[in-house]
Amino acid sequence: MRHILAATACLFLASCVADTVYYSEGVSVGRRDSDLAQCVAQSRAQYPVLNETRFRAPVYVPATETCDAAGACTRTEGYYRPGVPYTVDINLDIRRQAVRGCMGNSGYSRIDLPFCEEGTAVTQTTIMPRLTGGTCLLRRGPGDALVVNPAR
Numbered sequence: 001m002r003h004i005l006a007a008t009a010c011l012f013l014a015s016c017v018a019d020t021v022y023y024s025e026g027v028s029v030g031r032r033d034s035d036l037a038q039c040v041a042q043s044r045a046q047y048p049v050l051n052e053t054r055f056r057a058p059v060y061v062p063a064t065e066t067c068d069a070a071g072a073c074t075r076t077e078g079y080y081r082p083g084v085p086y087t088v089d090i091n092l093d094i095r096r097q098a099v100r101g102c103m104g105n106s107g108y109s110r111i112d113l114p115f116c117e118e119g120t121a122v123t124q125t126t127i128m129p130r131l132t133g134g135t136c137l138l139r140r141g142p143g144d145a146l147v148v149n150p151a152r
Contacts, residue, residue, distance in 0.1 A: 018115065019137055021144050022108040029126045029146060032108065039102035046098060047091040055083035113137045113147065121151040 022032055058080045067073040100110065116122055116136035123129070124138065128147050137145035 018112050019145060020110050020112050021137065021147060022103050023111045023128055023131075023147055024106075024108045025128055025130055027107075027128050029128065029144075032128065033144070035106050035108070036099075036103060039099045039106070042102060043095045043098035047095040049089050050091045051087045052090050053085050053087055055085050058083045115139060115145065116148065122148040123151050124148055 022036060024032065060080050061078060063076060063078040065073055065075045103110075111131075114136050116138050120136070122136070122138055124146065125148070126146075129135070129149050131147075132149050134150040136148060136150075138148045139145050
């Protein structure tokens with residue numbers, strides 16, 4: 001727990017670049033990814049995408065008056081420009097909560113860790129290691145980063 005607090009403090013105090021990952025010590029990354037995929041599929045089945053069209057507030061354009069050099073003026077009355085439509089998936093938040101609950105029930109915690117500094121020598125493994133004061137995330141392309149510890 002102390003390591004999680006240290007990582008969180010690093011995030012806020014030192015402006016470290018960090019990310020949130022699902023973590024369970026000793027579990028393989030492949031197993032974690034499989035469990036996550038299963039939880040995502042389950043949450044999508046329970047709470048499918050449900051798009052709703054909403055509209056931004058209308059905007060009032062005030063009246064204007066323009067006059068030429070001879071003093072002849074033309075007035076354009078004020079009017080409302082209609083709100084612009086946009087789409088919202090109203091199940092998105094509940095789907096995210098369902099994934100978090102499913103992963104929690106499977107023994108995972110969501111943790112924030114900083115990314116490893118460029119050039120840091122790490123012990124790379126496909127098994128999630130014990131958290132230490134130096135635990136960081138190693139970028140490995142698309143998808144979740146690897147949780148790693150500095151090499152000794």
